[in-house]
Amino acid sequence: MKFYSPLTADFFPNEPDYEDEFYDEYEGYPMDGHDLLQYADAVDEAVKKDIADFNGDLMQYYHEDDSVRHKVVSAVPSVEIHGNKLCSCLNVELREPLNEGEQAVLCDYISGQYSDGWGEGFEQRDIRVEDGTLAVHFWQDHDFELKRDVPDMTEFNKLLNRPKKPKMQLIGQDGNIFAIMGRASRLLKNAGQSDKAKEMCDRVTASQSYSEALNIVSEYVETELSPTPAPKRDRGDAR
Structure with a gap:
């Protein structure tokens, strides 16, 4: 065992x-x-x-x-x-x-x-x-x-038990990735996810482009770029 x-x-x-x-x-x-x-x-x-x-x-x-x-x-x-x-x-x-x-x-x-x-x-x-x-x-x-x-x-x-993503709007932001990252980091910390905030900031800082950085932010907070969750199966659906 x-x-x-x-x-x-x-x-x-x-x-x-x-x-x-x-x-x-x-x-x-x-x-x-x-x-x-x-x-x-x-x-x-x-x-x-x-x-x-x-x-x-x-x-x-x-x-x-x-x-x-x-x-x-x-x-x-x-x-x-x-x-x-x-x-x-x-x-x-x-x-x-x-x-x-x-x-x-x-x-x-x-x-x-x-x-x-x-x-x-x-x-x-x-x-x-x-x-x-x-x-x-x-x-x-x-x-x-x-x-x-x-x-x-x-x-x-x-x-x-995965924590729920905080919501954040990207439309209307000024295009400054560090400002966006800072806002997302504060939302995560306020949601009790300080470890995720640090992980996100490390990844964004190491990213190679603005679009890559936005996609990383959208993995941690819910934005317009976040993927739509897959619909839940009904109990009668085939596995």
Whole structure:
């Protein structure tokens, strides 16, 4: 069995910009699993090196004499690209299948290991990358959940919970792309999407033309250039 859960990190660049509103002197830049794709090899190597020091099996610290102890041979943490993100992956070897109650007990125990046990120690081990240092978290104090190997559900739930795009009119703008970008950025931040605002500004700044920049803005806020959503299928439609 495999169980997936979110992976996040704090990134500290070699040359931090202390004037950047998104940078925190003590917590660096927050990163999610998508951001961590570029550092997948370094994180994977760090996890493998760390678990090698204790044979990798978190079940050696499980002291209950119950059916979970009898059925689970080992539970080894790793990282894996899953749903276009770098995720935590728990590899569980079994003697017998677990029922729902036993899975819940196992997940509760692993959550404790990620938050206060092995994971707490791992996040304090700096991972050096070319442009800075990472502190990687296997546990988060919100939205944390271990999910059994159901890769499509991660993306499905992500689509269901996707924030609504703020609306912005392009017609009548003065043609200054930086003014347009600034307005779109403020709308995103007011909608609680500061991470999207930064991502959009980075992409617009790196774009090669005015039209390309407008199309990028229209990916983040709803404008005249935004694509019309596909109509929903009726339940009777063929798949």
